[in-house]
Amino acid sequence: MEKTLQILNALERDGVLGRYAIGGAMGAMFYIEPVLTFDLDVFVLLPQKGDLILLTPLYEALKRQGYATEEGESVNIEGVPVQFLPAYNQLLEEALAEAQEIVYENTPTRILRAEHLMAICLQTGREKDRDRIRLFREEATIDAGYLDGVLKRFGLEEKWRQWIK
Amino acid sequence: MDKIDPETKRILTAKENRRQKLASLPYPEKVRAVVQLQRMAVPLLRNRNKRVCIWQIDSLEVSSKDR
Numbered sequence: 584m585e586k587t588l589q590i591l592n593a594l595e596r597d598g599v600l601g602r603y604a605i606g607g608a609m610g611a612m613f614y615i616e617p618v619l620t621f622d623l624d625v626f627v628l629l630p631q632k633g634d635l636i637l638l639t640p641l642y643e644a645l646k647r648q649g650y651a652t653e654e655g656e657s658v659n660i661e662g663v664p665v666q667f668l669p670a671y672n673q674l675l676e677e678a679l680a681e682a683q684e685i686v687y688e689n690t691p692t693r694i695l696r697a698e699h700l701m702a703i704c705l706q707t708g709r710e711k712d713r714d715r716i717r718l719f720r721e722e723a724t725i726d727a728g729y730l731d732g733v734l735k736r737f738g739l740e741e742k743w744r745q746w747i748k
Numbered sequence: 749m750d751k752i753d754p755e756t757k758r759i760l761t762a763k764e765n766r767r768q769k770l771a772s773l774p775y776p777e778k779v780r781a782v783v784q785l786q787r788m789a790v791p792l793l794r795n796r797n798k799r800v801c802i803w804q805i806d807s808l809e810v811s812s813k814d815r
Contacts, residue, residue, distance in 0.1 A: 584779050584805050609782075616770035617781035619789055621800045654799060662804030688776055722771035 584623070586661035588692045590648070591625065599644045601628030604682035604693035606668070606700060611715055613685070614697045614723035622657055622666040626679050626695065629669050636669040674702055674737045697723045698730040705739045705746065716746060779805070 594600045604610070607624025629636050642652055650660050657664040670676045678699035685694055695703075701719050704712035719725065734740045752760070773781070786802045793800050 584776075584803070586806060609779075612778050612782070613775055614771070616767050617773075617778045617785065619785040620782060621786065662806075664801070664803075685775070722768060 584661075584663055585688045585690045587623065587663040587665065588687055588690045590645075590650070590660050591665075592691065594641070594644060597644075599641055601630070602679055602693075603627045604679050604695050606678070606695045606703065607666070608715075610695045611697075611700050611719070613694045614700075615715075615718040616722060618718075621664060623663050624666050624668055626668050626670055626675055628676075628679060636671065638667065638669065641667060672706075674699070674706060674733075677733075677736070678703065696729075697725055698733050701725070701730065702733045702737060702739055705734075705742050706737065708742070713746060720747070 591600070591603055595603055603625050605613075605623065606626045607622065608618055608620035609623050612618060612620075627641070629638060629641060631637065638656075642658065645658050645660070646652075650658050652658050653664060657666045659665075668675075670679045678695045681699065682693040682695050685692060697719060701716055704715050704719075734743050770778075770781070783803050783805065786800070790800055790802055
């Protein structure tokens with residue numbers, strides 16, 4: 584996976600991506616036990632044309648390097664199917680801006696904060712998100728004050744109360 | 749609520765401890781665990797016509813039949 588991250592870093596350095604951070608199951612796994620997943624979800628800031636977010640320049644840049652888009656819009660980069668997800672709302676924009684810097688083996692990368700990953704689960708609202716919230720609460724170290732702030736800012740307090748009943 | 753017998757309680761506690769231990773593993777080790785999970789799950793998922801593949805990453809020896 585280190586080579587995959589090096590490619591992502593190069594895309595950011597070259598300005599193809601504005602900023603990226605790992606989210607989804609692989610992001611959650613930084614804080615909780617390993618779970619089965621087949622994609623590396625990567626949240627990205629991308630160039631916009633009016634209201635339209637453009638993924639094409641990213642896919643074209645990857646294609647030039649020999650990484651083609653696969654089924655489901657993921658791109659196999661050095662053996663790992665990467666799913667690029669544009670930061671399409673304010674919660675994701677904040678999550679991306681405040682993602683934490685880590686080093687994977689010898690390569691720097693970013694992972695969304697646990698509190699943002701939990702808020703994204705709440706906003707997405709599927710059964711598997713509910714399970715993930717449970718794992719976060721049981722296994723991760725959460726900054727309760729920070730989480731409260733995120734939930735307030737994005738109107739997720741009521742849903743949080745329902746989910747943790 | 750039903751009373752849990754000591755042996756069951758011991759097993760549940762050990763299970764909980766194991767999960768906490770897994771949660772505190774270094775991230776690269778968790779990634780290796782994910783690939784192991786993929787290896788276990790892929791044959792079952794492929795039998796159900798799901799198109800999934802095992803990550804081909806450097807730090808693991810992956811046999812060609814997994815590809």
